[in-house]
Amino acid sequence: MSARPALRGAALLATALVVAGCGSGDDMAPDSGGAASGSSEAFPVTVSTAFGDVTVEEEPTRVVALGWSDAETALALGVQPVGASDWLAVGTDDGLGEWVEQEYDEAPEIIETLEPSFEAIAALEPDLILDTRSSADQERYDLLSEIAPTIGQPEGVGPYQTTWQQQLDLVGQALGRTEEASDLEAEVEQAFTDAAAEHPEFEGTEVAVGAYSSDGFAAYVSGDARVAFMxxxxxxxxxxxxxQATESFFVPVSEEQLNLLDAELTVVFPIFVEASEFTGNPLWQALPSVQQGRAVVLEDTTLLNAFSSASAPGLLYALDNVVPQFADALGG
Incomplete structure (x- = not known):
């Protein structure tokens, strides 16, 4: 298994953020651990975050990417981190999903994401730490910033809820790659625009996006990456x-409430379990959207991670591969 769903943490926070990316920046060959020549003129740069303004004095050459999708975002902008989070590290030596076409010249040190070893990070002697999509914890940030300038999430953004646009902006600024980040953002925005134009039946259609794990069912609310995608x-x-939304980006759904997942289009995926654990459930099978063929179960791990990635590269892969499934379910 070379990729795995990722939102581990408390309850579905441990199951909610499946992330990854595919080569929107495939034509931008990454360097061997630093910014491109000439980009040093952009420095120093000051990046505004929830933890205050962070100044990066010089062009970083040893980047540690801890937040979900930070590493693939840096790669897409042409920078190879020396350390990266482990959210997709199962079966890989670089922490990347199968859809990421860029390759490292040398695999990074893989760092545990939820409880990182600060000693291991410090040993890499980073000059920049990217943590733009993580727990948004002040203690974590304080410890990381003692090692190197650390780019956390934007102000007003909750744990793991940094959007792909915000991530591109933060990482692009910190790496001195704002032009590359803008180009990539435009490419993804255009891909969404094209997909929506090709499927006018999507406009205004009610959708329920959910997941099933060992904790049971859950439904995602606005502010979550999957809902934003839809x-x-x-x-x-x-x-x-x-x-039913709270400060979290999902709500638990008991079997007695399962009709909450019935919609004009229902999209549900398994997390750390087999899909058969819920698709064989008579209550699931009784949902009108399931009976009428308007339910999409995302079982392919690579596609699932890309769909959930909230990264620019992952979204491009997902648009190519999941949109046709939505269209088929709606009879398009």
Whole structure:
């Protein structure tokens, strides 16, 4: 297994953020651990984060990428981290999913994401730490910033809820790659625009996006990367799910509440379990959207991770591969 769903943490936070990326920046060959020549003129740069302004004095050459999708975002912008988070490290030596076409010249040191070894990070002697999508914890940030300038999430953004646009902006600034980040953002935005134009039936269609893990079912609310993906295609998250939203980006769904996942389009995926553990459930099979063929179960790990990635590269892969499934389910 070369990729795995990732949102580990408390309950579905441990199961919610499946992330990854595929080569939107494939034509940008990454350097061997630093910014491109000439980009040093951009420094020093000051990046605004939830933890205050962070100044990067010089062009970083030893980057540690801890936040989910930070490493693949840096790669897409042409920079190879010397350390990277482990969210996709199962079966790989570089922490990347199968869809990421860029390669490292030398595999990075893999760092445990949720409880990183600060000693291991310090031993890499980084001059920049990217942690743009993580727990948003002040203690974590303080410890990391003692090692090197650390780029956390934007102000007002909750744990793991940094959008792909915000991530591109933060990473692009910190690496002195703002032009490359802008180009990549435009490419992804255009891909969404094209997909929505090709499928006008998506516009205004009610959708319920959920997951099933050992904790049971859950439904995602606005602010989550998967819901944002659907909304950018024109879908509307089910109002009954939104009404239950708290500060979290998901709501638990008991079997007695399973009708909450019934919508004009239902999209559900398994996390650390087999899909058969819920698709064989009579209550699941009784949902009108399931009976009428309007339910999409995302079982392919690579596609699932890309769909959930909230990274620019991953979104491009997902748009190519998951949009046709949505269209088929809606009879398009």
């Amino acid at each position: 909304e950018q295609l024109g879908f509307q998250n089910k109002a009954a799910i939104e009404e």
